[in-house]
Amino acid sequence: MSGGATFLGMPAFPVNAAAAVQDSQLRYNLRKATHTIRGKRALAVGELPDWTELRRAAKEIKDHTLRNLERYLVRMEEAVTAAGGHVHWAADAEEANRIVADLVKATGETSVVKVKSMATQEIGLNEALELEGITAYETDLAELIVQLGDDWPSHILVPAIHRNRSEIREIFREKMADWGRAAPEDLTDEPRALAEAARLHLRERFLSTRVAISGANFMIAETGTLVVLESEGNGRMCLTLPETLISVVGIEKLLPSWQDLEVFLQLLPRSSTGERMNPYTSTWTGAAEGQEFHLVLLDNGRTDVLADEIGRQALRCIRCSACLNVCPVYERAGGHAYGSVYPGPIGAILTPQLRGTASELDASLPYASTLCGACFDACPVAIDIPEVLVHLRGRVRHPRVERLGMRAAGWVFNRPARLARTQRLGGRLRRFVPGRLPGPLSAWTDTRDIPDIPSESFRDWWDRTDGGVK
């Protein structure tokens, strides 16, 4: 996974997170937003008596599709082509960006409207287009806020979750004019006023732009259909108004048939926004009348992930973000700390798999979790995120001090007699244990008191008293 230039070269997660957790406004915004969605989701999920079965079905459909991906991808290509669309294959971000840029240039246009899409953010498409002299306008409300604010998304579903409405008002007033229609002079921070300002600003874009770029939530192989779920209707404007539509979609988004879609249309809105159904579901097959359609099938590391027996379950992800909203680490660190368009628990397993773990940041991501398991419980496609985290931790390079410490602990634990001797030594030296521990352990004692070390271990008590009988 490449692209997202600003994210590259970021320090490791603990450093980013330590800075973020100091931002009380950010913490407040995140806590309020995640707890609200969390509560709504729990209610919406609780309404379905067959949630467990739906979840199992979704897992099995995804696993089956991934195991037979070659077959379904070829079927998808045939169906899209038969319906008058063009299919392009992109092995990595660079190739995908090149394909899209060439397609836009061929139309003679220098601007495009965009439907909110994680795949295009993953490959840094907007930045790549900018280098080619093409301006990409985001049309999703939250993405618009992020783009105007020259900011980075911090949540999969709610990219501007870290902003509150007064911050949004400031961004609109200061930046909207640079990108098109200006915000009204008397703009307040009332949600209705903010939405109206965005609506008028975006309406101009929809009506004046002839090329659109989208992603897709699902692709249905049997008919070559793409599916987008959204809340605002802005996506539908992009999908229908422009003359050329280019969709960049990760190869893992496939479903074999329309019948499979039924399962996911129940799971996704309830998991992501806590709604029974999302307001807009758009489907399109090949090229509509008077429109040219291109599908760019994106790999960008996905086949590598597929090759890993434990890690591949991350490809089941339908980007609902339920795991973010229940994660206590995400809630406090915020999305930017993960240094990727995929934050939170899913980002902690997906990003290091797509990007590798060569950088300090990517190597720190599998550790950005307490393994509390809330993400696994919330995941509608049953991705065992803690399992993958532990699996990835076994593969990253460990710091030397830690390796030595773990080897020493292993040496002690390998023989009960060694453990007993170490405990006795600890008991004897208990008075000399400082309140503040040295090295990396000082991080623990900075905010906590260490417990008193007992003079006698349980095993020594057992020996001395013959199991408490003496």
Added chain:
Amino acid sequence: MRVALFITCVNDTLFPGTGRAVVTLLRRLGCDVDFPRAQTCCGQMHVNTGYPEEGRRLARHFVDVFAEYDAVVAPSGSCAAMVREQYPRLARTPAVPASITAGAPADLITGTLPPSAEETAAPGARERPRPGSFAEEVAATVPKVHELSEFLVDVLGVTDVGAYFPHRVTYHPTCHSLRALRLGDRPTRLLEQVRGLELVPLPGADECCGFGGTFAVKNPAISAAMCADKVHNVATTGAEVLCAADNSCLMHIGGTLSRQRTGVRIMHLAEILAATETGDHGVVRG
């Protein structure tokens, strides 16, 4: 009933009082308890920090020590969950696919995998390991390992253990007890039967305290923020005692409770259940 105690390394070393309370409690309920001295550690710290080989060695040792017993009882939801969840994974041959760091060449077509053994084999085949293999030994041992409250409620069939503890107590369910072991209301049903005890609900009980083993050291800022919120919630209950089925989580929260001089004590579930009016329960911390 003859029961092997798996006291766990943290309890053995730092909280021996919990081990003594388990002995007192199980004896009072008519169990014949044994402490296999060869036991050391379940290997959770190694596995969860990314040292599966060390973890596998300790799992091997655990199985050697406990295989012969009919029942193994551990006063730790986290260590019991480690044995139950991770041991079968550790015992399976580790997968050797393309390394995430090496970055195998991306190829759309060759990316498709042949059906896995899981898919082609008969249903349940994965659960039947080769005879005599480590996986088979693990499969035979794991079901005998119980967390304390599970053992009391499910195996012995008791919720009233004859305890007396006249204090205001709040219970923190701990993540592994809650979500890995699914202990449910077993611990609180046991606490509700303790005479004199007033059980008060803990707000945000199902949220992690931020310990996470080495997480507390690797991500200290987030860990401290999580613990601060947990401690705040504990303080709002007005409880004298914070109870849990895991001393590692209690140590973490207790360290902050102590630093903030809240006056709230931490106690393991076993210590409260072992307490009686006569006080001959050996519940002395330290």
